[in-house]
Amino acid sequence: MALATTAIAQRVIDMHSHIITPEFLSCLETEGKLMDEGFPLPQYEAKAHLKWMDEAGVQTSVLTLAAPQPSSPAIIRKANESAARLKEQHPGRFLFCAALPLPNVEAAIREAIYALDTLKADGIKLATNVEGQYLGTPELDTLFEVLNERKALIILHPHRPEPVNADVMRQTPLAMQEYLSETTRAVSNMISRNVLARFSDLKVIVPHCGAYLPLSVPRMESLTPVMQANKMVGEIDREKNLAALYYDLAGAHSPEVIRMMLSITTPDHLLYGSDYPYVSPKVLSVGLQRMKQYLTTEPDLAPYKDMILYKNAEYLLGLTQRKPTAETKLGKMIVRLAEIEVYPEYLSEYLSFANEVDRLSVEREPGVVCLYPIQLADDSTQIRILEIYASEEAYQQHLKTDHFQRYKQGTMHMVKALKLPTMQPLDPETMEFIFKKYIQPKAY
Secondary structure, three states, X not given: OOOOHHHHHHOOEEEEEEEOOHHHHHHHHHHOOOOOOOOOOOOOOHHHHHHHHHHHOOOEEEEEXXXXXXXXXXXXXXXXXXXXXXXXXXXXXXXXXXXXXXOOHHHHHHHHHHXXXXXOOOEEEEEOEEOOEEOOOHHHHHHHHHHHHOOOEEEEEOOOOOOOOHHHHHHOOOOOOHHHHHHHHHHHHHHHOOHHHHOOOOEEEXXXXXXXXXXXXXXXXXXXXXXXXXXXXXXXXXHHHHHOEEEEOOOOOOHHHHHHHOOOOOHHHXXXXXXXXXXXXXXXHHHHHHHHHHHHHOOOOHHHHHHHHHHHHHHHOOOXXXXXXXXXXXXXXXXXXXXXXXXXXXXXXXXXXXXXXXXXXXXXXXXXXXXXXXXXXXXXXXXXXXXXXXXXXXXXXXHHOHHHHHHHHHHHHHEEEEEOOEEOOOOHHHHHHHOHHHHOOOOO
């Protein structure tokens, strides 16, 4: 695929941007839907979009049709063809996921086949609901069968909930609250009907930092047995459903948000997204630079910088066959086996200190991969602690924590001898599979 020289050097792929065509706007005006989402649609020009991409360092943007959904299948066809033309006119800069004329399932299937086979769409955009037809509903299974046969990529986007209370919209704009609820509701519906496990060749991108899923997924897991006992849901393959989900970081991304998302997914399922043109180019550029900065300086997230900015997207879009992995290898980690001899009279008290600092460090510090204390079988005063840190920065941060300082000051008089030899793993590639907490961290 041909790419602009500057874009090649910058390597960012935007998985969340929108195309807004004149025909689309005209149709919405005719149907009286221009304000259905509670706010006016922004202007869109490909020239301005490319200008922002060049300035911000975005290599490729994936376009989807904005909300709301027009009723006319002909307008949706024209919007898809407009996106296909942009892809053809600007090779490597624009890709697109085609819209479908739901709630008419038969028409949607015809458009999906035309878009994927003839227009060479890179995937399909699905609204969380169209006129009250929510994702996960049984009548959409035939559409999902067709998309599954083609191993389609699906990009979700929230639309106005149906029905909606107008007073709620006046008090809190949809984008602030209901869009997050809509996304969570649609994905939860699909999981509760085991849709993504049944149609296992689909990959689905969830927008806006996963909405409320980091909070709702554990709740769903805890309530599923109760729902099943009352015959409200059937069998649910939770892991298989979650494995199909990817997440763009459009919206309120931050190190804290990413760590929370990593409680339900893995770093190879996170993607950069801008939400252009709904946010001003200046704000988007500042946000992207801020993301690059914290993905460089945060020790636990730095290994995933290139994955999030472009490598995961390349793999998902079929631009590369190589599955993305973290850049930081075990060779950059600090690995040591601390050798400690404790005075016998302090052994019990020392073990209490050691167990506490080990537990708190692993729970609270993403950069602490492992602190594993053991005793020699023939001499209980001989303590060994396997210590593994994600990086030198993570180790230095660990030394400054309150729990480490409390351990250090509290046990100095208990330790008779201490050695801290740094070691080098002989087989880093295998070690990466062992230490899943580092390769696939959890948020605490």
